[in-house]
Amino acid sequence: MSTGKQAIEIRFFMFLAELCKERGWTSPMSLEIGQDITGDELLARLDIPAERVEVLLVNGKAVWPSAALIQPGDRVALLPPGTPGPYRVLLGFKKLN
Amino acid sequence: MFYRVNMGTLTVTKEAGDQYQGLGGRALSSKLVETEVDPTAHPLGEKNKLIFATSLLSGTGAPNGGRMSLGAKSPLTEGIKESNVGGAMGMKLGRLGVRGIIFEGLPQKDSCYVVKVSADGVVVEEMPQIKGLDIYAAVAKMQEKYGEKVAIACIGTAGENKMAAACVGFTDMEGAPTRQAGRGGLGAVMGSKGIKAVVVDDSGAEKLVFADEAAYRAGAKKLANALMAHPVTSQALPAYGTDVLVNILSEAGGLPTRSFSSGRFEGANDIGGETMAAVNKERGGKSGHGCSPGCMIRCSNIYKDKKGAVLTGGFEYESVWSLGANLGINDLDDVAMMNRLCDDYGVDTIDMGVALGIAMEAGLAKFGDGKAAIALLQEVGKASPLGRILGAGAAITGKVFGMRRVAAVKGQAIPAYDPRAVKGQGVTYATSPMGADHTAGYAVATNILSVGGKVDPLGAEGQVDLSRNLQIATAFVDSTGLCLFVAFAILDIAEGLEGIVEMCNARYGWNKSVDEYLEMGKQLLREERLFNKKAGIAEGSDDLPDFFRTEKLPPHNTVFDIPKEELNKVFNF
Ligand code: SF4
Numbered sequence: 001m002s003t004g005k006q007a008i009e010i011r012f013f014m015f016l017a018e019l020c021k022e023r024g025w026t027s028p029m030s031l032e033i034g035q036d037i038t039g040d041e042l043l044a045r046l047d048i049p050a051e052r053v054e055v056l057l058v059n060g061k062a063v064w065p066s067a068a069l070i071q072p073g074d075r076v077a078l079l080p081p082g083t084p085g086p087y088r089v090l091l092g093f094k095k096l097n
Numbered sequence: 098m099f100y101r102v103n104m105g106t107l108t109v110t111k112e113a114g115d116q117y118q119g120l121g122g123r124a125l126s127s128k129l130v131e132t133e134v135d136p137t138a139h140p141l142g143e144k145n146k147l148i149f150a151t152s153l154l155s156g157t158g159a160p161n162g163g164r165m166s167l168g169a170k171s172p173l174t175e176g177i178k179e180s181n182v183g184g185a186m187g188m189k190l191g192r193l194g195v196r197g198i199i200f201e202g203l204p205q206k207d208s209c210y211v212v213k214v215s216a217d218g219v220v221v222e223e224m225p226q227i228k229g230l231d232i233y234a235a236v237a238k239m240q241e242k243y244g245e246k247v248a249i250a251c252i253g254t255a256g257e258n259k260m261a262a263a264c265v266g267f268t269d270m271e272g273a274p275t276r277q278a279g280r281g282g283l284g285a286v287m288g289s290k291g292i293k294a295v296v297v298d299d300s301g302a303e304k305l306v307f308a309d310e311a312a313y314r315a316g317a318k319k320l321a322n323a324l325m326a327h328p329v330t331s332q333a334l335p336a337y338g339t340d341v342l343v344n345i346l347s348e349a350g351g352l353p354t355r356s357f358s359s360g361r362f363e364g365a366n367d368i369g370g371e372t373m374a375a376v377n378k379e380r381g382g383k384s385g386h387g388c389s390p391g392c393m394i395r396c397s398n399i400y401k402d403k404k405g406a407v408l409t410g411g412f413e414y415e416s417v418w419s420l421g422a423n424l425g426i427n428d429l430d431d432v433a434m435m436n437r438l439c440d441d442y443g444v445d446t447i448d449m450g451v452a453l454g455i456a457m458e459a460g461l462a463k464f465g466d467g468k469a470a471i472a473l474l475q476e477v478g479k480a481s482p483l484g485r486i487l488g489a490g491a492a493i494t495g496k497v498f499g500m501r502r503v504a505a506v507k508g509q510a511i512p513a514y515d516p517r518a519v520k521g522q523g524v525t526y527a528t529s530p531m532g533a534d535h536t537a538g539y540a541v542a543t544n545i546l547s548v549g550g551k552v553d554p555l556g557a558e559g560q561v562d563l564s565r566n567l568q569i570a571t572a573f574v575d576s577t578g579l580c581l582f583v584a585f586a587i588l589d590i591a592e593g594l595e596g597i598v599e600m601c602n603a604r605y606g607w608n609k610s611v612d613e614y615l616e617m618g619k620q621l622l623r624e625e626r627l628f629n630k631k632a633g634i635a636e637g638s639d640d641l642p643d644f645f646r647t648e649k650l651p652p653h654n655t656v657f658d659i660p661k662e663e664l665n666k667v668f669n670f
Contacts, residue, residue: 014336082332083333084396086588
């Protein structure tokens with residue numbers, strides 16, 4: 001892990017903040033990615049099971065891990081299921097039909 | 098049964114209130130205000146009335162069903178006001194079979210009254226020894242007199258001095274006054290009537306009769322199952338409380354920081370739910386505290402200071418935001434102290450925090466200076482001229498100091514979600530008959546919403562439809578007495594909503610459909626708007642202050658851009 005130009009900055013919230021502590025990581029943490037990666041690839045790289053993440057905030061915008069494209073320099077936050085209230089709708093985590 | 102308490106003659110009468118059949122909570126309190134209060138009445142005058150209303154499920158012990166509703170014409174918005182509150186009182190009034198209490202008239206002498214409700218009826222008693230006391234001290238004195246088990250609603254300095262942002266403090270299940278009917282200055286209305294407190298003792302209450310107890314239990318079980326199955330209500334809220342939203346909103350760029358000048362606060366994590374939970378663990382405080390009987394979610398907390406003494410409770414996201422991020426303060430102990438002072442003086446944390454932010458922008462203190470903010474707040478407790486200005490709320494404070502950026506709608510301060518980055522919430526702030534209110538559009542259930550696709554919080558599209566549906570669903574949930582947080586579970590688990598409808602039907606022997614309950618929500622909104630119109634609140638006031646339309650909010654650099662004509666469509670139903 002380094003803070004080079006090819007790095008992204010990751011934050012962990014709620015239960016993932018605890019996971020982050022258990023693993024001795026910092027939040028924010030810097031991660032070298034070298035090139036663009038998808039959200040799913042990021043989770044695989046961090047060894048975090050997909051069901052533990054509801055949504056990513058990439059530069060402050062909500063995207064599902066499978067739809068996310070992360071580029072070097074991005075700021076990423078990982079949110080587990082559990083964001084209360086209408087915010088999962090208002091912030092666009094949840095799709096309504 | 099309804100009680101009418103006349104504070105002019107100090108007499109109490111009992112009424113059946115058949116005309117209010119089928120209504121509860123906000124639907125009942127607003128109906129009473131609309132029927133009985135002249136919309137042009139002065140909020141602090143003889144013609145205004147203060148309503149305490151129980152809800153459709155009060156007294157049943159339904160999962161999260163312990164909330165009640167206060168109503169009056171608001172001294173803050175000059176319009177109709179409903180303020181919803183948890184704590185122990187709703188359940189006790191429900192068990193006593195009380196559907197509503199109407200406080201009217203003005204006292205003939207300057208005394209200090211306590212209204213006591215019990216199985217024997219309602220009496221008005223003088224208790225001059227608690228006049229002028231802060232809420233925690235007054236509650237302790239009343240517990241000495243009436244016993245530890247009573248539920249108490251009490252006003253503090255702010256209410257006694259009729260400050261327009263005064264709230265009413267309610268005791269929780271441990272008897273601590275940590276829950277507030279916070280918004281709209283209802284504490285000032287209570288103060289104008291000389292009522293320091295309402296005390297409810299439900300000992301000797303008869304057993305509640307259900308039209309169909311088995312069906313009620315089946316419905317309650319459905320809701321309970323949904324609450325236990327859902328990660329929000331079963332895990333996230335008990336672990337972190339609502340304060341968990343600080344980091345999320347900040348990251349999403351919607352956490353109003355330093356008086357709405359940025360959407361992201363660099364100190365968010367210092368005051369967020371993750372940190373609060375860790376502090377509670379370390380100091381022996383409590384996360385996962387239930388504020389009212391039957392609560393299965395337990396989003397509330399007990400927060401201790403560095404020495405391990407209880408400092409405050411019910412320390413919620415909106416308060417942490419208003420007294421923390423909005424003032425640029427990242428010291429959670431300072432924010433907790435301010436929360437305690439607000440609860441003790443009896444002033445709404447949201448209007449207070451926004452007023453303090455405006456005072457800081459006006460140069461009375463520096464952003465980030467927690468000690469200076471505490472000192473300003475203490476002026477409210479002293480009811481000094483400066484304290485009275487701040488205690489009159491954000492809009493008045495802004496006017497007095499000649500400020501242009503005042504985050505308020507219809508006189509009520511805008512809460513913790515910046516409308517430029519969470520635009521659906523912005524639509525609700527602009528259009529709710531309550532003035533800017535984050536809870537007006539809280540309840541969301543997929544099966545009763547018809548919003549196509551995913552909503553982009555930064556875009557204008559779909560927000561009006563979303564806000565409309567949220568407001569209608571909320572008006573319904575507000576009437577049941579269920580804590581709005583059940584909405585988190587019923588959004589994803591359809592059975593939860595079914596359970597709610599079945600409980601209400603089985604309680605009274607009705608056969609209403611979801612649509613009929615939602616119609617009640619619609620009707621409620623129509624009537625509230627009509628009251629406001631008659632009170633002289635023009636339709637043009639359904640908008641946000643103009644700086645939200647012109648000043649870009651970092652980090653997304655967006656403005657609120659939903660056209661006014663679109664906003665008018667919220668009430669197309
Ligand atoms: S979820 Fe929170 S606000 Fe609702 S009843 Fe429980 S403790 Fe009170």
